[in-house]
Amino acid sequence: MTVTAYCQKIKLLSDLLANIGQPVPEKNLVTYMINGLGDKFDQVATIICHQRPLLSFNEAHSMLTLEETRLTRRPSHASHRDNASTPSAVVSDSGENPCSFAASRGD
Numbered sequence: 281m282t283v284t285a286y287c288q289k290i291k292l293l294s295d296l297l298a299n300i301g302q303p304v305p306e307k308n309l310v311t312y313m314i315n316g317l318g319d320k321f322d323q324v325a326t327i328i329c330h331q332r333p334l335l336s337f338n339e340a341h342s343m344l345t346l347e348e349t350r351l352t353r354r355p356s357h358a359s360h361r362d363n364a365s366t367p368s369a370v371v372s373d374s375g376e377n378p379c380s381f382a383a384s385r386g387d
Contacts, residue, residue: 283344287313291337309337317344320351
């Protein structure tokens, strides 16, 4: 799955939740986006995570798209973990530090 498709799924879930009166804060969308990324995005995920203030969803999406483009231009050994994951749930408020993504992914 491409970064754009992955982000569109997250945004769709967010919009659906907003439509039923449960909007998802921007920081939670960015945190969720980071948490679902494959290993090949670890470096850019760390950069996004440490930005203060935290980047917007669109800014983070843009950074990930640029990284995806950069990575596809260089030869590499692809693996099943090289793609963004399919989102399965979005919460409306976690209160967690977005930089806790590495521990929460179970890597």
